[in-house]
């Protein structure tokens with residue numbers, strides 16, 4: 441049982457001063473001076489529209505199609521309004537848009553999916569390249585000789601069964617029918633609306649990565665429009681330095697990607713699924729046990745785990761009542777193997793919790809698992825701080841207790857996603873790849889931890905201020921003044937000072953060399969961009 445604070449800070453929201461308001465106006469990904477935007481004439485815009493393919497559209501702020509495309513998924517950055525938006529339909533559209541933007545002195549910033557970037561780096565006051573129309577998915581099975589089939593309990597997997605090429609506008613959800621209808625699977629993340637582009641460029645963690653590698657580990661080649669308008673295909677054989685940088689170097693650093701080719705797996709049969717939940721009273725045994733399991737199964741690539749704490753609500757009573765500790769995941773193996781791994785977790789909690797948790801462990805089709813594991817949280821407005829945990833930096837009872845206490849202090853908001861942290865287990869195939877083999881450096885971790893908070897569009901600014909303040913305190917309560925050195929580049933934190941080291945470690949200098957070679961004028965640039 442954790443030592444809860446007797447007096448909760450009701451009224452925290454109102455008590456915070458206006459000194460933090462600056463935090464509410466984060467910088468855009470790329471913001472040209474206002475004069476640069478004003479200098480772009482109607483004739484310039486017409487020239488851009490003329491250069492685009494018939495299926496592409498240029499939207500200006502006066503157009504009715506502009507508002508939904510201008511709005512990023514994280515509404516925190518909704519105030520950053522692009523001067524114009526090109527809905528690209530072809531690689532040629534991206535090339536023309538980049539050339540045009542250079543000629544008029546505006547930045548061009550790509551956005552795939554709905555613009556999920558935590559730090560608003562797919563928002564700009566320059567030219568936004570919306571890639572959502574590039575939805576083509578083409579899969580090509582490979583002749584049997586080069587693939588190998590293995591059984592893992594109730595599932596048979598043909599490894600390296602073929603390739604699938606996706607347009608830059610494809611989201612995780614767009615890949616789902618491939619799995620449902622054909623049993624073809626590419627490992628992606630949890631959120632259906634996240635774009636494959638941003639996901640793969642920063643790494644891509646999910647519920648299959650220990651078994652099949654990160655999304656970026658499945659990449660075979662990618663088409664990139666460079667800042668000078670050249671279109672290149674990057675792979676192990678062509679532009680291998682660029683290909684290296686595109687696997688974990690994060691989006692919007694080297695060019696605009698218009699397609700990605702991945703190796704897929706062919707599935708037949710079922711997987712094991714589980715979803716567990718306890719009241720916060722069990723936070724210490726659950727976190728200690730889950731971390732022990734993650735260490736013991738670090739090399740068992742079949743077992744996937746996400747464990748976390750969270751709450752939501754607007755009143756103290758709701759925040760207390762909803763506070764919980766939870767775990768979810770899947771297993772590529774027989775159900776008794778999964779039950780054996782989970783046994784110490786299934787023994788924790790009240791009789792009711794234990795019964796509910798045991799009942800959740802079951803065999804499902806990979807398609808059902810993909811739906812059960814998916815969640816689009818957080819939504820509306822949110823912020824995160826992340827950390828990569830190694831075997832020597834796992835959370836102690838003191839850290840977990842401090843986090844749980846602070847969770848009960850969450851100032852609240854109207855966003856039903858609330859706040860908390862989630863820990864995604866690493867290991868397996870992820871950690872088999874040497875840390876310098878791709879730009880994704882975090883190859884010897886046990887977990888990636890994401891601490892998050894969220895608030896709603898119509899919450900007043902003081903609620904946003906209080907939430908951002910709370911997130912800093914929450915993280916500080918866990919780590920004090922010595923936070924872990926490593927952080928996940930796909931959960932970017934604009935307040936992180938040593939982000940070069942945190943996101944890229946020893947790979948950073950090499951990334952800068954790739955940047956100088958492929959984007960020597962730093963056309964693709966944002967506050968935490970490579971080389972900035």
Ligand SMILES: Cc1cc2nc3c(=O)[nH]c(=O)nc-3n(C[C@H](O)[C@H](O)[C@H](O)COP(=O)(O)OP(=O)(O)OC[C@H]3O[C@@H](n4cnc5c(N)ncnc54)[C@H](O)[C@@H]3O)c2cc1C
Pocket residue numbers: 549550551552553554555556557558561562571608628629630631633634635636637638639641642643644645646690691692693695696697698815816817818819930931
């Ligand atoms: C609700 C939610 C759930 C998430 N779940 C997971 C998860 O399970 N696993 C995980 O690993 N991550 C997850 N993330 C993080 C996610 O991987 C990153 O936010 C990712 O960058 C999103 O990619 P996007 O294309 O949707 O976003 P965008 O905001 O469009 O792009 C992200 C960055 O990439 C750049 N970019 C976009 N398209 C291109 C392109 N075609 N060429 C070059 N650069 C481009 C953008 O300019 C921006 O800098 C989640 C994020 C959210 C908000």
